[in-house]
Amino acid sequence: xxxxxxxxxxxxxxxxxxxxxxxxxxxxxxxxxxxxxxxxxxxxxxxxxxxxxxxxxxxxxxxxxxxxxxxxxxxxxxxxxxxxxxxxxxxxxxxxxxxxxxxxxxxxxxxxxxxxxxxxxxxxxxxxxxxxxxxxxxxxxxxxxxxxxxxxxxxxxxxxxxxxxxxxxxxxxxxxxxxxxxxxxxxxxxxxxxxxxxxxxxxxxxxxxxxxxxxxxxxxxxxxxxxxxxxxxxxxxxxxxxxxxxxxxxxxxxxxxxxxxxxxxxxxxxxxxxxxxxxxxxxxxxxxxxxxxxxxxxxxxxxxxxxxxxxxxxxxxxxxxxxxxxxxxxxxxxxxxxxxxxxxxxxxxxxxxxxxxxxxxxxxxxxxxxxxxxxxxxxxxxxxxxxxxxxxxxxxxxxxxxxxxxxxxxxxxxxxxxxxxxxxxxxxxxxxxxxxxxxxxxxxxxxxx
Amino acid sequence: xxxxxxxxxxxxxxxxxxxxxxxxxxxxxxxxxxxxxxxxxxxxxxxxxxxxxxxxxxxxxxxxxxxxxxxxxxxxxxxxxxxxxxxxxxxxxxxxxxxxxxxxxxxxxxxxxxxxxxxxxxxxxxxxxxxxxxxxxxxxxxxxxxxxxxxxxxxxxxxxxxxxxxxxxxxxxxxxxxxxxxxxxxxxxxxxxxxxxxxxxxxxxxxxxxxxxxxxxxxxxxxxxxxxxxxxxxxxxxxxxxxxxxxxxxxxxxxxxxxxxxxxxxxxxxxxxxxxxxxxxxxxxxxxxxxxxxxxxxxxxxxxxxxxxxxxxxxxxxxxxxxxxxxxxxxxxxxxxxxxxxxxxxxxxxxxxxxxxxxxxxxxxxxxxxxxxxxxxxxxxxxxxxxxxxxxxxxxxxxxxxxxxxxxxxxxxxxxxxxxxxxxxxxxxxxxxxxxxxxxxxxxxxxxx
Numbered sequence: 082x083x084x085x086x087x088x089x090x091x092x093x094x095x096x097x098x099x100x101x102x103x104x105x106x107x108x109x110x111x112x113x114x115x116x117x118x119x120x121x122x123x124x125x126x127x128x129x130x131x132x133x134x135x136x137x138x139x140x141x142x143x144x145x146x147x148x149x150x151x152x153x154x155x156x157x158x159x160x161x162x163x164x165x166x167x168x169x170x171x172x173x174x175x176x177x178x179x180x181x182x183x184x185x186x187x188x189x190x191x192x193x194x195x196x197x198x199x200x201x202x203x204x205x206x207x208x209x210x211x212x213x214x215x216x217x218x219x220x221x222x223x224x225x226x227x228x229x230x231x232x233x234x235x236x237x238x239x240x241x242x243x244x245x246x247x248x249x250x251x252x253x254x255x256x257x258x259x260x261x262x263x264x265x266x267x268x269x270x271x272x273x274x275x276x277x278x279x280x281x282x283x284x285x286x287x288x289x290x291x292x293x294x295x296x297x298x299x300x301x302x303x304x305x306x307x308x309x310x311x312x313x314x315x316x317x318x319x320x321x322x323x324x325x326x327x328x329x330x331x332x333x334x335x336x337x338x339x340x341x342x343x344x345x346x347x348x349x350x351x352x353x354x355x356x357x358x359x360x361x362x363x364x365x366x367x368x369x370x371x372x373x374x375x376x377x378x379x380x381x382x383x384x385x386x387x388x389x390x391x392x393x394x395x396x397x398x399x400x401x402x403x404x405x406x407x408x409x410x411x412x413x414x415x416x417x418x419x420x421x422x423x424x425x426x427x428x429x430x431x432x433x434x435x436x437x438x439x440x441x442x443x444x445x446x447x448x449x450x451x452x453x454x455x456x457x458x459x460x461x462x463x464x465x466x467x468x469x470x471x472x473x474x475x476x477x478x479x480x481x482x483x484x485x486x487x488x489x490x491x492x493x494x495x496x497x498x499x500x501x502x503x504x505x506x507x508x509x510x511x512x513x514x515x516x517x518x519x520x521x522x523x524x525x526x527x528x529x530x
Numbered sequence: 531x532x533x534x535x536x537x538x539x540x541x542x543x544x545x546x547x548x549x550x551x552x553x554x555x556x557x558x559x560x561x562x563x564x565x566x567x568x569x570x571x572x573x574x575x576x577x578x579x580x581x582x583x584x585x586x587x588x589x590x591x592x593x594x595x596x597x598x599x600x601x602x603x604x605x606x607x608x609x610x611x612x613x614x615x616x617x618x619x620x621x622x623x624x625x626x627x628x629x630x631x632x633x634x635x636x637x638x639x640x641x642x643x644x645x646x647x648x649x650x651x652x653x654x655x656x657x658x659x660x661x662x663x664x665x666x667x668x669x670x671x672x673x674x675x676x677x678x679x680x681x682x683x684x685x686x687x688x689x690x691x692x693x694x695x696x697x698x699x700x701x702x703x704x705x706x707x708x709x710x711x712x713x714x715x716x717x718x719x720x721x722x723x724x725x726x727x728x729x730x731x732x733x734x735x736x737x738x739x740x741x742x743x744x745x746x747x748x749x750x751x752x753x754x755x756x757x758x759x760x761x762x763x764x765x766x767x768x769x770x771x772x773x774x775x776x777x778x779x780x781x782x783x784x785x786x787x788x789x790x791x792x793x794x795x796x797x798x799x800x801x802x803x804x805x806x807x808x809x810x811x812x813x814x815x816x817x818x819x820x821x822x823x824x825x826x827x828x829x830x831x832x833x834x835x836x837x838x839x840x841x842x843x844x845x846x847x848x849x850x851x852x853x854x855x856x857x858x859x860x861x862x863x864x865x866x867x868x869x870x871x872x873x874x875x876x877x878x879x880x881x882x883x884x885x886x887x888x889x890x891x892x893x894x895x896x897x898x899x900x901x902x903x904x905x906x907x908x909x910x911x912x913x914x915x916x917x918x919x920x921x922x923x924x925x926x927x928x929x930x931x932x933x934x935x936x937x938x939x940x941x942x943x944x945x946x947x948x949x950x951x952x953x954x955x956x957x958x959x960x961x962x963x964x965x966x967x968x969x970x971x972x973x974x975x976x977x978x979x
Contacts, residue, residue, distance in 0.1 A: 088597050088662060090651035114647055116602060116609075117634070122647055123600040128664075131600070148537050151572040151580070153565060153684045154603060154667055155624075155636070172629045175604075177636075179683075180621045180671045185566070187604070187626075187636075198563055198571055202539035213537060215577075218603055218667070222629045234628075235602045 082427070083449075084462045088125050091474055101297045103409035104229030106418050110478045112405070119226025119234030126426035126478060127405065131237065133424045134401040134408075135216055137268050137529075138239050145261035145320045147212040147241050152194045154218055158184035160193040163378050175220045187220035192374050192396060195242040199392070200380040206246045209382065209392070210254055214241030216401065228297075231362070231406040241397040246384060248371065251393035255287065255369045256324040258397040260314050262291050262365050263331070267313040268529050269404065270421030271411055273364055274308045276336040290338055291365035295410040298360035303347050304336035306355040316530050338363075362407045369395040418479030419502050422525040427460040429518055430480040432472070434487025436465045444511065445486050448496070451515045452484075457522060476501065482521060484514055531876070532898075533911045537574050540923055550746045552858035553678030555867050559927045561854070568675025568683030575875035575927060576854065580686065582873045583850040583857075584665055586717050586978075587688050594710035594769045596661040596690050601643045603667055607633035609642040612827050622670045636669035641823050641845060644691040648841070649829040655695045658831065658841070659703055663690030665850065677746075680811070680855040690846040695833060697820065700842035704736065704818045705773040707846040709763050711740050711814050712780070716762040717978050718853065719870030720860055722813055723757045725785040739787060740814035744859040747809030752796050753785035755804040765979050787812075811856045818844040867928030868951050871974040876909040878967055879929040881921070883936025885914045893960065894935055897945070900964045901933075906971060925950065931970060933963055 090111040098115075099105040107113045112127030123131055139149065155177065161167035167174075167186075175187040188194065195213055203211065216239045226234050243254035259275065266273035271293050278290035292302050294309075314327055335350045337343070338361070347356070375381065375391040384390050412419045422428055429452065433445040445463065452459040460480060462471050468487070475483045483499040490496050496511045498518065509517055539560040547564075548554040556562045561576030572580055588598065604626065610616035616623075616635075624636040637643065644662055652660065665688045675683050692703035708724065715722035720742050727739035741751050743758075763776055784799045786792070787810070796805070824830065824840040833839050861868045871877055878901065882894040894912065901908040909929060911920050917936070924932045932948040939945050945963045947970075948955045958966055 086595065088599070088651075088660060111651075114650065116643060116646070117604075117606040117632075120602045120604055120606075122602060122643065124647075125597050125599050128598060128600045146535065148574050149577055150537070150574050151577045153569045153571060155566075155569055155669065155684055157566040157569075175626065175628065177624065177626050179624065180673065183566075194565060194571065197565070198573075201563065202537075202560075211537060220604065224629065235604055 082460050084460060085464050087460070089474075089478070090124065091477060099229060101228050101231065101410070102413060103231060103297075103406040106409050106413060106477070107229055107406065110418060113230060119223060119232075121230055121233055121235070129426040130405050130420070130424055131401055134269060134404050135237070135239075137423065138216065138265055138399055138401060141261045141265040141268065142214050142239065142241060144264075144316075145212070145257045147214045147261075149215060150213055151215045151217060152188070152191050152198075154188055154220070155185050156188045156191075156194055158186055160197055161186065164193050164196075164374050165377060166193070173221045173223065175222045188217075189219055189221045190238075190396070190398075191215070191217075191240055192242065192394075193378070196374045196378045196380045196394070199244055200378060203244070203382060205383050206385055210243065210245050210250055212241055212243040212254060212257070214239060214397070229406055230402045233402060236400055237402040239399045239401065243395045243397070244380075244392045245394075246382065246390065246392065248393050251369055251371070251395055252287075253324070255367060255395050256328045257320050258367050258395070259289065259328050259331070260318060260320070260324050262367065262397075262399070263313050264316075264318070265399065266291060266293075266364060268423060269408065270423055271364065271408065272309055274302075274304055274336050274361075275331055276302060276304065276338050277341050278338055278366065279340045287369040289367050290363045292338065292361035293364050293407050293411055294357070294359045295362050295407070296360055297410055298362045300361060300363075301339040302337070302359055302361035303339075303342045303344075304357050305334035305351045306357050308334050308336055309357070362410060364404055364407050365397075365399045367395065367397045369393075413479075416473075417477035420479040420481060422481050422522060423529045425479065425481050427458050427480050428522050429457050429459045429482040429484060430475045431459055431461045432468075432475060432483055432485045433461070433463050434468050434471070434485060434490075436463050438488060440491055441486065441488060444491055448484070448486065448511065448514060452518065455515050455519055457515075457518055482518060484518065486511065531909050533909060534913050536909070538923075538927070539573065540926060548678060550677050550680070550859070551862060552680060552746075552855040555858050555862060555926070556678055556855065559867060562679060568672060568681075570679055570682055570684070578875040579854050579869070579873055580850055583718060583853050584686070584688075586872065587665065587714055587848055587850060590710045590714040590717065591663050591688065591690060593713075593765075594661070594706045596663045596710075598664060599662055600664045600666060601637070601640050601647075603636055603669070604634050605637045605640075605643055607635055609646055610635065613642050613645075613823050614826060615642070622672065624669045624671045637666075638668055638670045639687075639845070639847075640664070640666075640689055641691065641843075642827070645823045645827045645829045645843070648693055649827060652693070652831060654832050655834055659692065659694050659699055661690055661692040661703055661706070663688060663846070678855055679851045682851060685849055686851040688848045688850065692844045692846070693829075693841045694843075695831065695839065695841065697842050700818055700820070700844055701736075702773070704816060704844050705777045706769050707816050707844070708738065708777050708780070709767060709769070709773050711816065711846075711848070712762050713765075713767070714848065715740060715742075715813060717872060718857065719872055720813065720857065721758055723751075723753055723785050723810075724780055725751060725753065725787050726790050727787055727815065728789045736818040738816050739812045741787065741810035742813050742856050742860055743806070743808045744811050744856070745809055746859055747811045749810060749812075750788040751786070751808055751810040752788075752791045752793075753806050754783035754800045755806050757783050757785055758806070811859060813853055813856050814846075814848045816844065816846045818842075862928070865922075866926035869928040869930060871930050871971060872978045874928065874930050876907050876929050877971050878906050878908045878931040878933060879924045880908055880910045881917075881924060881932055881934045882910070882912050883917050883920070883934060883939075885912050887937060889940055890935065890937060893940055897933070897935065897960065897963060901967065904964050904968055906964075906967055931967060933967065935960065
C-alpha cells in the first residue's frame with residue numbers, strides 16, 4: 082500500500098481525554114476515532130489489526146472443534162424473560178423499542194439466543210458435544226466508558242457456547258476452550274494467565290479469567306511466577322484427546338484475581354520469591370454454568386437411556402477490540418507501538434527519504450513491487466515529507482521492520498533495515514533487502530500457527 | 531469437515547412462512563434461523579457463504595482503490611441533525627436512548643459518520659481522491675419485513691463513500707465503483723445490469739442500481755437484451771486510468787427500473803426483438819450527490835487555489851446478506867440450491883454410503899484426508915444414515931461436486947462424482963478422484979480473481 086493513497090491520520094498532539102497509553106497511542110496512530118462516549122470507528126490500520134486478531138481467534142476456535150455462526154446484534158426481550166435476565170440485567174443493557182412498540186435489546190451476550198437455536202434443532206445426545214461460537218458486536222451501556230476500546234460500550238466479542246449431556250462432558254468442553262485460549266493469546270504475542278474468577282451475572286460454579294499483566298490493569302492479581310513462562314500446548318495438540326493433564330498443570334499453581342484471592346492460601350502455597358502481585362487486564366473469560374439456561378429455556382435432549390435431560394452448558398468469551406488495546410499495553414515504548422508480526426497492520430514499512438527525486442522514486446518503487454511480489458505486506462511511505470516525520474510515523478504506528486532508502490544509500494547501493502522492537506539497524510546491499518526481510522518475517526509467520 | 535461433528539440442521543418440511551424460493555431454501559438448508567421478524571441468525575453454512583461473498587466484495591473494493599475501515603452500528607442523533615436527516619428519516623430509523631437519555635440510533639446508512647471522520651482529518655485537496663468503505667450490520671425498521679434475508683431489518687451492507695475536490699473527480703470515483711460492481715457481481719456468479727435509478731432518501735443527481743433478473747424481483751425492469759451477455763472488465767483493469775469508455779459502453783444501451791423508465795424512450799431506443807421486460811432484484815446501488823452532506827456538515831478542503839471548498843461525495847452500497855438470497859434465486863433447481871464454486875459453503879461433499887462399515891469408513895476417511903490435503907474444502911457425510919437422505923441433503927445444500935463411495939464401489943475400486951449443476955455423473959478409479967476434483971475446481975478458482 083502506498084501511503085499517499087492510504088488513509089492514516091496520525092495525530093501530532095497527545096489527546097487529552099486518553100488516560101492510558103494504549104488509548105493515547107491508538108488515537109495518535111490513527112487506529113481509532115471516538116464517535117461518541119464509548120463508540121469508536123476503527124480507522125484503516127486499526128481495522129487491519131482487529132481483523133488479524135479475529136483471524137487468530139477463529140483459527141484456534143476452529144482447531145478446538147468449535148463451529149462458527151453469527152447471531153444478530155438485536156435480540157428479542159421475550160427470550161431474556163425466559164431466562165429471567167431481562168429485568169435483572171439492569172441499566173447496562175441497551176433496551177430498544179421498535180416501530181411496533183415491541184421490546185428488543187442490543188445483545189450484551191448471547192446465552193439466550195444460542196440456547197434458543199440449540200433447542201430448536203438438537204434433540205438427541207448423539208448430536209453432542211457441540212460448541213457454537215460467533216464474533217459479533219455487543220453493547221454494554223457502561224455508566225462511564227473509558228480507556229478507549231479497552232472498555233467501550235460497543236465492542237467486538239467472540240463468544241462460544243458448549244452443550245453437553247452431563248457435567249463430565251461439559252468439563253471436557255471447558256478444558257478444550259481453556260487450552261484453545263492458552264494457544265490464542267500466545268499466538269497474539271501475549272502472556273495471559275488463567276485465574277480462578279467470579280462468575281458474575283453469567284452464573285455458574287467454574288470460571289477462569291485469562292489475565293495479561295499490565296500496570297494499567299483494572300484489577301489486582303496474585304499468582305505464581307512460574308506461570309509467566311510456562312510452555313504453551315503446541316499446534317499438534319489433540320483436542321479430541323484428554324486435555325485434563327494440561328489444565329491440571331496450569332491450575333496447580335496459584336493464580337487469582339482480587340475478587341477471588343484468599344491471601345492465606347496464596348501465601349501458604351506460593352514461596353515468597355515466587356509471588357507475583359500485580360495488576361492485570363482481563364482478555365478472556367470462560368464459564369461452566371450447568372443447566373442455568375437450559376433448564377428454564379427447556380433446552381433438553383434425549384439421553385442414551387431414553388430420558389430427556391437439560392443440557393450442561395458453558396460460555397467462553399474473548400474480546401478482540403479490547404485485545405487490540407491490551408496488546409499495545411504490553412507492546413509499546415516511548416516512540417509508539419511495537420507490534421508483534423502476527424497482528425501488525427503491515428509487516429514492513431518502506432521509507433523513501435526523498436520522495437519526488439526521480440532516482441529515489443524509481444529505486445523505492447522497484448523495491449516496493451519486489452516486496453509485494455515476495456508476499457510481504459508492506460506500507461510504502463512515498464509522501465513528500467521530511468525524513469524525521471517519516472521515522473516518527475513509522476515508529477508511532479509500530480510496523481515491525483522499516484526499510485529505509487534515500488539518495489545516499491542509492492549512491493552506495495545500500496539500504497537500511499531497522500528492527501522496530503530492538504532498535505537494531507543493519508545496512509545491506511539494496512538487492513538483498515527483500516531476501517533479508519523474508520528471512521526475518523517468514524519464521525515468525527511459520528511459528529504462528 | 532466431518533458432518534457428524536458439524537452443525538447442519540436441515541429441515542425436511544417446507545417452512546410455511548417463506549414466500550419466495552430463496553427464503554424457503556435458506557431455511558430448509560439450515561443456512562439461517564429467524565430470531566424475530568426480520569432478524570436472522572446465520573447458521574454455519576449460511577455464515578460461510580456470507581463470508582465468501584464478503585471476501586469477493588472486499589477484494590474488488592480494494593482493487594478499485596477503496597480503503598476499508600469500520601464504523602460502529604450505533605450512531606449519535608446529533609450528527610444526523612447536522613445533515614437534517616434525523617427527523618426526516620421516519621420510522622425506518624431505529625431510535626435508541628441510552629441510560630443517560632441521550633439520543634442514538636442504529637445506523638441505516640453512514641453518510642453522516644463518514645463525513646464526520648473525513649472532516650476531522652482531511653484538510654487539503656492533496657489528500658484526495660479518497661474512497662473509504664466498511665462492511666457493517668445496518669438496521670432499517672421495515673414495517674413488514676419479509677422474503678428472509680432479502681429484506682431483513684438487520685442486514686449486512688458494504689457502503690463506500692468517495693470524496694473529491696469537484697464534480698469531475700467525483701464522476702471518476704463513480705466510474706471506478708461502477709466498474710468494481712460489474713466485476714464483483716460477475717465473480718459472485720451473477721448477471722447484474724446497471725440501470726438508471728431514482729436517488730431516494732440518499733439524494734443526488736446521478737445513480738445506478740445493479741439489478742439481477744429474477745421472477746421474484748421486487749420491481750419491474752426494462753432493458754436491452756445485449757446487456758445480459760456483455761463482457762465484464764478483466765482483473766487487469768487499470769482503476770487509475772480512464773474508465774469512462776467502459777461506463778459509456780454499458781450505459782449506451784437502455785436499462786431502467788420502473789421508477790425511472792420512460793416507455794416511449796425505451797421503445798424508441800430498443801428494437802422490439804431486443805426488449806427485455808422482466809422483474810429484478812436490486813443487489814447494488816451507487817450514488818453521486820455532490821455537496822449534499824459536505825456543505826451542511828462543513829466537510830471542506832483547501833483547494834489548489836487556496837480557497838476552501840465543500841467536497842463532492844458519492845456513496846456505493848452492496849448488501850452481502852441480500853446477495854446470499856439473490857444468489858439462490860438465480861441458482862437453484864427443484865432439488866435445492868446450486869452454488870457457484872466461488873461462494874459455495876464447501877467445494878465438494880464426500881458421501882459415505884455405508885457409514886459404520888469398517889471398509890467404507892477406512893476408504894472414505896482416507897479419501898477425505900487426501901481431499902483436505904489437496905486444499906479442497908470438503909464436507910464429509912460420515913453419518914449413519916440412508917443413502918437417499920444423504921443424496922437429498924447434498925442436493926439441497928447445493929455443494930458443487932459430490933463424491934460418492936460405498937461397498938459396491940469399494941469392491942470395484944471405483945467412486946462416483948456427481949456434478950450438482952448439470953446432474954452429470956462420472957465413475958472413475960478411487961485413486962483418481964482427488965486429481966479429477968482438483969481439475970474441476972481449480973480452473974473455477976483461478977478464473978475468479
